[in-house]
Amino acid sequence: MVFQFNIDKHTKDFVPPNQVKRLPRALGYFLGNNDNGSKQRPDYFIWLEVLIGSFCGILVLEGVFRNPNIFTDHHNAPIVIASYGATAILCFNTNGLPLAQPRNIILGHFSSALIGVCVEKLFSLSEKGRDHYYIGGALSVGMASVLMSILNCVHPPAGASALLPFIDDGxxxxxxxxxxxxxxxxxxxxxVALITGNVIRKYPAFWWTPLNRTPPPPTQEPKEEKALETLVLNAETLQVPKSLSLSEVEMEVLESLQNKLRDYKPNTDSIGSTDIGQSV
Structure with a gap:
C-alpha cells in the first residue's frame, strides 16, 4: 500500500544530501559508494556473504553486551535483544530493500522501543494496568506500526522491540x-553490514531517502510578444507601433496614403516604375 503522506517530501529540503562521494575512495567504498549493485554474482558467493554477515552481526552484539559494561553492570541488559535476530535476517539477506536500510533499522527500532517503554510506564502506574500488560503489548505494537509508517522507517523486526517491555521482566x-x-x-x-555487505554487493541502497534531490528544471515562462516596432502601411493594413505617438494630422496623412495605395493601378509598361512596397 502506498500512503499519500510522505514525510520525506516535507523534510528533504532540510536534510543534507548524501556526501559519501566526497570521502576517500577506500572509505566511501564501504559506505555504499561502489558499483557492486550492478554486477551479477553467483548465488554461492551471496550465500556465503549472508552466512558471514549474519554470524558476525549477532556475534558482535553478543560480544559487546556479554562483557561488563554500563548496561550489564547496572541495568541487566540481555546478551542480545531478541528482535535483532530478525533484523540480521532482513539486513543481510535483503540488503537492497528499503526495510533493511540504516534509517529503517536505527530509527525503526528506537521509535518502537520508545513507544514500548512509554506505554509500559503508563500501564505500570496501577495494579489493574499491570494485570493487563497483554493489552499494553498489543497497543504498543499497533502504535509503533503507525509511527514507523509516518516516519517512513518501517522495519518489521522493530515490532518485537515495542512488545518486549511487556513480556520480558529483564x-x-x-x-x-x-x-x-x-x-x-x-x-x-x-x-557489520557496511563491511560484509560491500564486498560483493552494495549496502546501503540509500542512507536517508530514495527520493531524487535534484531540483526540477525551471519552467520556462512563455515569452511575451514584443510590441510592434515597425510601421506597416499597405492597401489592406495600417499598423502603427504602440511606442510611436502620432497626431491626428499625421494619422490623416497615413490614411490618405493608404487610400491612394488602394486606388493605385501599376502600369507595367512605365519605365522606372516602382513597387511602392508593401510596408514603410
Missing part, C-alpha cells in the same frame, strides 16, 4: 536504558 527492569541499548545494537549491526 527488559522491563532496564526502564529507559532500554533505548540507548537499542541505539548501540542498531549502529553495531549496521556497521
Amino acid at each position: 527488559i522491563r527492569d532496564m526502564s529507559w536504558w532500554y533505548l540507548p541499548t537499542h541505539l548501540v545494537s542498531s549502529v553495531l549491526i549496521v556497521a
Whole structure:
C-alpha cells in the first residue's frame, strides 16, 4: 500500500544530501559508494556473504553486551535483544530493500522501543494496568506500526522491540536504558553490514531517502510578444507601433496614403516604375 503522506517530501529540503562521494575512495567504498549493485554474482558467493554477515552481526552484539559494561553492570541488559535476530535476517539477506536500510533499522527500532517503554510506564502506574500488560503489548505494537509508517522507517523486526517491555521482566527492569541499548545494537549491526555487505554487493541502497534531490528544471515562462516596432502601411493594413505617438494630422496623412495605395493601378509598361512596397 502506498500512503499519500510522505514525510520525506516535507523534510528533504532540510536534510543534507548524501556526501559519501566526497570521502576517500577506500572509505566511501564501504559506505555504499561502489558499483557492486550492478554486477551479477553467483548465488554461492551471496550465500556465503549472508552466512558471514549474519554470524558476525549477532556475534558482535553478543560480544559487546556479554562483557561488563554500563548496561550489564547496572541495568541487566540481555546478551542480545531478541528482535535483532530478525533484523540480521532482513539486513543481510535483503540488503537492497528499503526495510533493511540504516534509517529503517536505527530509527525503526528506537521509535518502537520508545513507544514500548512509554506505554509500559503508563500501564505500570496501577495494579489493574499491570494485570493487563497483554493489552499494553498489543497497543504498543499497533502504535509503533503507525509511527514507523509516518516516519517512513518501517522495519518489521522493530515490532518485537515495542512488545518486549511487556513480556520480558529483564527488559522491563532496564526502564529507559532500554533505548540507548537499542541505539548501540542498531549502529553495531549496521556497521557489520557496511563491511560484509560491500564486498560483493552494495549496502546501503540509500542512507536517508530514495527520493531524487535534484531540483526540477525551471519552467520556462512563455515569452511575451514584443510590441510592434515597425510601421506597416499597405492597401489592406495600417499598423502603427504602440511606442510611436502620432497626431491626428499625421494619422490623416497615413490614411490618405493608404487610400491612394488602394486606388493605385501599376502600369507595367512605365519605365522606372516602382513597387511602392508593401510596408514603410
